[in-house]
Every structure is written in C-alpha cells, then in structure tokens.
Amino acid sequence: MTAEVMAASDANYDPALSKLITTLKEAETLSNDQEIDFLKALLESKELNALVNVHTKVAKVGRDDRLAPMLSNSAVILYEALEQLSQRCHLNEDCREVFHLLQKPHLQSLLHAHDAIAQKDFYPHLPELPVEMDEDEETIKIVQLVKSNEPLGATIKTEEETGKIIIARIMHGGAADRSGLIHVGDEVIEVNGINVEGKTPGDVLSILQNSEGTITFKLVPSDGKGAQRESKVRVRAHFDYSPDVDPYIPCKEAGLAFQRGDILHIVSQDDAYWWQARRESERTARAGLIPSRALQERRLLHERTQREVNDSESKKGSCASICTTPPASPLMRSSSSSSSCRQPKTKKIMYDLTENDDFDREMIATYEEVAKLYPRPGVFRPVVLIGAPGVGRNELRRRLIARDSEKYRSPVPYTTRPMRTGEVAGREYIFVTREKMEADIEAGKFVEHGEYKGHLYGTSGESVKSIINAGCVCLLSPHYQAIKALRTVQLKPFIVHIKPPEFEILKKTRTEARAKSTFDETNTRGFTDDEFNDMIKSAERIDFLYGHFFDEEILNGDLVTAFEKLVNTVQRIENEPLWAPASWVQ
Numbered sequence: 001m002t003a004e005v006m007a008a009s010d011a012n013y014d015p016a017l018s019k020l021i022t023t024l025k026e027a028e029t030l031s032n033d034q035e036i037d038f039l040k041a042l043l044e045s046k047e048l049n050a051l052v053n054v055h056t057k058v059a060k061v062g063r064d065d066r067l068a069p070m071l072s073n074s075a076v077i078l079y080e081a082l083e084q085l086s087q088r089c090h091l092n093e094d095c096r097e098v099f100h101l102l103q104k105p106h107l108q109s110l111l112h113a114h115d116a117i118a119q120k121d122f123y124p125h126l127p128e129l130p131v132e133m134d135e136d137e138e139t140i141k142i143v144q145l146v147k148s149n150e151p152l153g154a155t156i157k158t159e160e161e162t163g164k165i166i167i168a169r170i171m172h173g174g175a176a177d178r179s180g181l182i183h184v185g186d187e188v189i190e191v192n193g194i195n196v197e198g199k200t201p202g203d204v205l206s207i208l209q210n211s212e213g214t215i216t217f218k219l220v221p222s223d224g225k226g227a228q229r230e231s232k233v234r235v236r237a238h239f240d241y242s243p244d245v246d247p248y249i250p251c252k253e254a255g256l257a258f259q260r261g262d263i264l265h266i267v268s269q270d271d272a273y274w275w276q277a278r279r280e281s282e283r284t285a286r287a288g289l290i291p292s293r294a295l296q297e298r299r300l301l302h303e304r305t306q307r308e309v310n311d312s313e314s315k316k317g318s319c320a321s322i323c324t325t326p327p328a329s330p331l332m333r334s335s336s337s338s339s340s341c342r343q344p345k346t347k348k349i350m351y352d353l354t355e356n357d358d359f360d361r362e363m364i365a366t367y368e369e370v371a372k373l374y375p376r377p378g379v380f381r382p383v384v385l386i387g388a389p390g391v392g393r394n395e396l397r398r399r400l401i402a403r404d405s406e407k408y409r410s411p412v413p414y415t416t417r418p419m420r421t422g423e424v425a426g427r428e429y430i431f432v433t434r435e436k437m438e439a440d441i442e443a444g445k446f447v448e449h450g451e452y453k454g455h456l457y458g459t460s461g462e463s464v465k466s467i468i469n470a471g472c473v474c475l476l477s478p479h480y481q482a483i484k485a486l487r488t489v490q491l492k493p494f495i496v497h498i499k500p501p502e503f504e505i506l507k508k509t510r511t512e513a514r515a516k517s518t519f520d521e522t523n524t525r526g527f528t529d530d531e532f533n534d535m536i537k538s539a540e541r542i543d544f545l546y547g548h549f550f551d552e553e554i555l556n557g558d559l560v561t562a563f564e565k566l567v568n569t570v571q572r573i574e575n576e577p578l579w580a581p582a583s584w585v586q
C-alpha cells in the first residue's frame with residue numbers, strides 16, 4: 001500500500017473510496033495526465049468522503065425493515081376519510097372532531113412529508129446514461145399501434161425551420177400516451193412504410209385514415225424525454241365550448257366540448273394556446289384540447305372590438321344590410337339589451353347603478369381555478385339568493401326560516417330612512433343617521449349597500465358574522481349588484497340564482513297563488529304581463545352579467561319543487577365538499 005493510501009485510511013476513508021484511490025494510484029504509473037490528477041484530488045477530498053459516508057448510512061437505514069413505511073399514500077387516504085366523514089358530521093360529535101383534526105394544515109403537511117419519504121421522492125432523478133453509438137447515426141424507433149375506433153390521441157405539425165413532420169401534442173390518457181412510445185417532438189419519418197418527407201400533416205392524416213389494422217410509425221425520438229406530468233389544476237368553465245364550430249382548433253377530433261359551469265381537470269398547460277383537459281366527472285377519459293385562458297381572452301376581446309366596430313358602423317348607417325359579420329352570440333345580444341330590461345319606475349331600486357353594471361362584465365370570464373371546499377362543523381357558509389326583482393327570493397328565504405328558525409337566520413338591514421308607524425327598531429330595520437351610515441360604509445363595515453329614494457340601505461358585515469358565529473346559516477337576498485362585494489374569501493358565500501320559468505308557467509303559477517306584485521308599492525295587486533316579461537329579461541341579464549359567480553340555479557316555477565331544491569342545496573352545502581374558488585381553500 002502506498003503512503004498516500006495509508007493516509008487515506010487514516011482519514012477514515014470509506015472502504016470503496018479507498019479502493020478507488022488505490023486503483024487510481026496504479027493507473028497513475030501508466031499515464032500521468034491532468035485528468036487523473038483532478039480525479040485523485042476529488043476522490044481524496046474530505047467533502048466527497050463525508051458525502052459518501054452519509055449516503056452509506058442513509059442506504060443502511062433504508063435497508064432496515066423495521067423502518068419500512070406501512071403505506072405511501074396516507075394523504076390520499078386522509079382526503080378519502082374527509083369525504084366520508086363530511087357526510088356523517090351531522091350524526092355525531094366524534095365524527096365532527098376527527099373531521100376537524102384531519103383538516104388541520106399541520107397534520108396534512110406531515111402526511112404529505114411522510115408520503116414523500118415513503119415514496120423515496122428524495123432520491124435524485126439522474127438522466128439515463130447515453131448509449132454508446134456512432135455520433136452520425138440517428139436513432140430510429142419503430143412503433144406499432146393497433147388501430148381501433150379510439151383516436152390516436154396525438155397531433156402533428158410541420159416544423160417551420162426544417163419542414164419535418166413532428167409530434168405536436170400527446171393527449172393525456174389517449175392511445176399514444178398509454179403506449180408510452182410516442183413523445184412530443186418525435187419526428188415522423190414513415191407511416192406504414194410510406195415516407196412522409198415533404199408531406200403536409202393533412203397528407204399524413206389521410207394515410208392514417210386509410211390504414212387498417214396495425215399502424216407502424218418510424219420515428220426519430222426527440223431530444224427531450226417527453227415525459228408529461230399531469231397538473232392538478234381544476235377550473236370551472238365560464239363559457240360553452242364546442243370544438244366542432246371552432247375554426248381555429250388544430251384538430252377537431254382532439255377537442256373537448258364543455259358547458260358553462262363544468263369542472264375541468266386541466267392536465268397540461270404546456271401549450272400557450274391549447275390546454276389539455278378532461279371533465280372532472282370523467283377521470284379515466286382521454287384528455288381533449290380546449291382553448292387556453294390567454295387564447296379565450298384574446299378571442300373575447302377580439303369579438304368585443306369587432307362588435308364595437310360594427311356598432312359604430314351601423315350608427316353611421318353605412319353597412320346595415322351588407323354586413324357579413326356572423327350573428328351576435330347570446331353574450332353580445334344580452335350585453336346590448338340593457339335598455340330593454342331596465343326596472344319599471346314604480347319598483348324600488350336600492351342599487352342605483354343600472355348604468356354601470358356593464359362594468360361587471362368587463363372582467364373577462366373564461367376559467368376560474370377551483371378546489372374542493374370542505375364544510376367546517378358548526379361554521380356554515382352564508383347562502384345568497386340572487387334573482388330578478390319579484391321572482392320569489394324572499395318567499396323562498398322566508399320559507400326556509402319558517403322551516404327551522406333556530407338554524408336559518410337573516411340579518412336585519414340598516415337604513416337611514418325614518419321609522420314608519422308599526423315598525424319596531426331592530427325588527428324591520430336598524431335605523432341610523434346618514435352621517436353614521438356613510439362613515440360606516442367608508443370604514444368598510446357593510447358587506448353590501450345601496451341608495452333608494454334618497455335613503456341608504458345596507459347589510460353590515462358584523463350582523464352577518466354574528467349569525468355565522470352563532471352556528472346558524474345566514475340567508476341573504478340582496479340586490480344582484482351586491483354579488484361582487486359579497487363574494488369574498490372571508491364570507492365564502494354559496495350563491496344561488498333563483499330563475500323565473502318561461503312566461504306561461506310564470507303567469508300561471510303566480511296567478512293561481514294570487515301572488516302580489518313587488519312592483520306595486522301598496523303590494524295589493526297581482527303582476528302584470530309586462531312585469532312578467534321584465535322579470536324574464538332581467539333574469540337573462542343577471543345571468544349574462546353574473547352567471548359565472550353562481551354555484552347553483554333554481555327554477556322557481558312550481559313553488560314546492562323550487563323550495564325542495566333549495567332545501568337539498570342547503571343540506572349539501574352543510575355536509576358535502578363543494579367546488580369553490582381555489583384562493584378560498586388554503
């Protein structure tokens with residue numbers, strides 16, 4: 001043994017490292033180049049030796065069966081348990097306590113850390129060693145897939161600089177993805193023995209369409225690994241989408257149709273314009289292409305600009321009959337119908353902002369990131385009933401309170417108007433001076449407020465909070481313009497849109513029930529046909545302006561049915577995890 005190696009063992013070198021140093025010494029006698037010197041210095045460094053020792057100890061602990069984890073998915077089990085418990089919380093105290101404990105962020109983080117260790121998530125993922133090969137020779141892979149009714153789940157494109165046909169996307173969960181053999185960036189050289197050089201993606205598609213049985217691809221693998229990780233993002237769609245009528249989608253068959261309100265699992269946002277998603281309710285399905293937020297926002301902006309141009313053109317009277325612009329979407333029509341659904345003069349208007357409510361639609365509604373919000377035992381989310389004036393929000397609210405007045409309560413509103421005969425302070429209203437109310441509004445003490453006939457009206461945040469803190473369900477039926485002020489992380493409201501049925505049913509149900517028009521200040525006559533029509537138009541406008549904020553819609557035709565649906569809804573809010581803005585769930 002050489003003097004240096006003796007020194008190495010003196011320094012408590014790891015045996016394997018000592019052996020390497022010895023071998024290196026022997027090699028040094030054969031050649032004496034700089035690289036060997038460098039390697040020697042590295043192997044003899046204290047830092048490397050310390051690292052190797054740590055590694056050996058960790059590896060030894062890892063081999064000890066006594067320390068093997070029982071399971072590596074405890075966090076998943078926790079969420080499953082929460083889901084089960086949430087339906088039983090109302091049954092007994094123990095359930096509620098466990099449910100409460102399992103929701104603690106510390107416990108959840110602990111289980112996540114446990115799972116990461118159990119799954120050995122700490123091991124570095126080293127790139128695969130390159131296989132020795134002739135540098136000039138390209139690796140080619142031959143992939144065979146059996147053609148079925150299911151689409152391949154991949155899109156191709158022509159690479160601009162080279163003209164090569166390249167795999168542009170692999171749809172998550174699709175046939176190509178499941179095969180694990182085709183990756184984004186792979187170059188397609190042949191399909192079923194046909195050279196695709198110089199061909200367009202359309203030509204390749206027709207080769208595929210005309211093939212039967214097995215399809216054989218000859219591919220040059222891309223440099224990257226192409227491994228796709230699924231993102232966990234869930235969004236609520238705020239618009240309807242159909243790939244069949246989208247002229248820009250790269251491949252209609254690869255598109256995913258959805259409707260406003262659908263919860264979508266966004267599995268990939270790798271492409272700036274086309275995300276991959278599947279409907280939350282179809283977890284195993286192949287992912288489909290949907291427009292990204294950026295693309296959809298651009299389109300809406302474009303449509304809006306187009307509409308403005310058309311509006312100004314038609315005002316000039318120049319192209320009304322020759323304009324070839326496609327008919328306005330429902331989105332556009334509602335937006336321009338503000339004058340047709342303005343409230344009648346006799347109706348009380350607490351929120352004198354009718355000229356401004358287009359601002360509410362300024363926010364471009366595309367997708368909203370959501371997450372499951374679990375009910376907290378004893379702390380109920382406020383339920384906000386929104387609807388066109390006269391549609392029956394207060395009737396439904398009153399019925400719910402009458403059903404269980406211990407549980408459902410509404411805050412007493414504040415007003416600056418003088419008290420009328422028969423009224424009791426604190427029962428109908430809390431009467432305050434204008435100065436006091438303005439100061440409180442300024443100080444942010446009202447969750448919603450408005451002005452009617454020179455008097456202020458509003459609901460204080462404190463009164464809502466005190467109902468929630470008393471363990472009751474707070475019911476609110478404010479003017480629809482209060483939605484934005486109420487929809488905060490502090491209140492986490494559940495918003496229900498009470499909608500009128502079609503004209504005939506609306507008229508029939510109200511007439512049979514001798515309903516009193518809320519447009520009549522004396523509250524003595526029934527609704528007129530004009531008022532029914534206004535109610536329907538107003539509901540359309542509310543839907544256009546605020547539809548993306550609604551958690552639920554209830555059609556108030558038959559009152560018994562509508563009330564039953566409301567009862568079911570409030571029970572779900574109390575017991576089930578429900579989708580809510582992701583920023584509310586931390």
Ligand SMILES: Nc1ncnc2c1ncn2[C@@H]1O[C@H](COP(=O)(O)OP(=O)(O)OP(=O)(O)O)[C@@H](O)[C@H]1O
Nearest residue numbers: 389390391392393394395509513515516518557559
């Ligand atoms: N489904 C229904 N069938 C029959 N009558 C109904 C129905 N829903 C509500 N009504 C009646 O319609 C009238 C107006 O209802 P309500 O007072 O609840 O309206 P609202 O939405 O609170 O209106 P506003 O905001 O103008 O006060 C009441 O007489 C109510 O009993």
